[in-house]
Amino acid sequence: MFNKTRNTIKNILENLSNGDKKINGFVPPIGYCLIKTFSKDKNIDISEFEFKPKVKNFLNSLNFYDENCETEVDKILPIRNIPTQEGKEVDLITNEFGDLIKKFLGSGKEKLASNMIKMIGELLNNIAHHSGEIDKNNHNQAFIYDNYQSGQYFDKSNLIQIAIVDAGIGIFSSVRKKDKNIKTAKEAIKKAFEPHFTGGTILNSNGISNAGLGLTVTLEIIKKLKGDMFVGTKDYLYSYHGKKGEEMYEKIPTWK
Numbered sequence: 001m002f003n004k005t006r007n008t009i010k011n012i013l014e015n016l017s018n019g020d021k022k023i024n025g026f027v028p029p030i031g032y033c034l035i036k037t038f039s040k041d042k043n044i045d046i047s048e049f050e051f052k053p054k055v056k057n058f059l060n061s062l063n064f065y066d067e068n069c070e071t072e073v074d075k076i077l078p079i080r081n082i083p084t085q086e087g088k089e090v091d092l093i094t095n096e097f098g099d100l101i102k103k104f105l106g107s108g109k110e111k112l113a114s115n116m117i118k119m120i121g122e123l124l125n126n127i128a129h130h131s132g133e134i135d136k137n138n139h140n141q142a143f144i145y146d147n148y149q150s151g152q153y154f155d156k157s158n159l160i161q162i163a164i165v166d167a168g169i170g171i172f173s174s175v176r177k178k179d180k181n182i183k184t185a186k187e188a189i190k191k192a193f194e195p196h197f198t199g200g201t202i203l204n205s206n207g208i209s210n211a212g213l214g215l216t217v218t219l220e221i222i223k224k225l226k227g228d229m230f231v232g233t234k235d236y237l238y239s240y241h242g243k244k245g246e247e248m249y250e251k252i253p254t255w256k
Helices: 001-018 029-041 053-060 087-105 110-130 170-176 185-192 214-226
Strands: 076-081 147-154 159-166 230-235 236-241 246-251
Touching: 001 029, 001 159, 001 230, 001 236, 029 076, 029 147, 029 159, 076 087, 087 110, 087 159, 110 159, 110 214, 147 214, 170 185, 170 230, 185 230, 214 230, 214 236
Parallel strands: none
Antiparallel strands: 076 147, 147 159, 230 236, 236 246
């Protein structure tokens, strides 16, 4: 699944950077969240993207075309957009992810479910606190930009994929606000993994109490689960391969 997800991210970003709206093959949560965020960021009609009929029907059931649709799909968390800076919105999405995780982890794994829910809450809080510009009063204007989240449970491989994408200022610009010595996206991602570097105010009730630990704690949990993690900003992608215990940085296409 690692290589499939990594290739999906790179291929879809390649399509988006080239203006190619024909998407081939299966599209997992990270794929359709990238496309949805891109279309909103560039004010492109989502219907312009071409998918295979089965994929299009699948996406239609996930609120891909109609965000006001209240469908519920077994094993899948439909696409959600957090439109405000209010903590209750972060709570809402965190709890929806939590319900999906609890359902498919089953009984006897409450501690694991709790850790994963905290991890998701911290990641969503990071978007809330770090995705916006700084206004004239030096306040972070969070949630100015569109951001999308979704998740899916895969039976055959017994894994949950969680995708969170936003069209904010990006990790690179956010990190540069605190450290002007950062020159590349690769350096910014490495810096963002340092504990307490970013800091911030917790906006959700499920979040980890120590602000600024979002990516650090997330990676620790992912490593314990032998899962995979992908973090992209600007023109760089960080990938952690859980089964091999390896990490890599590589150049990726960008639409900005």
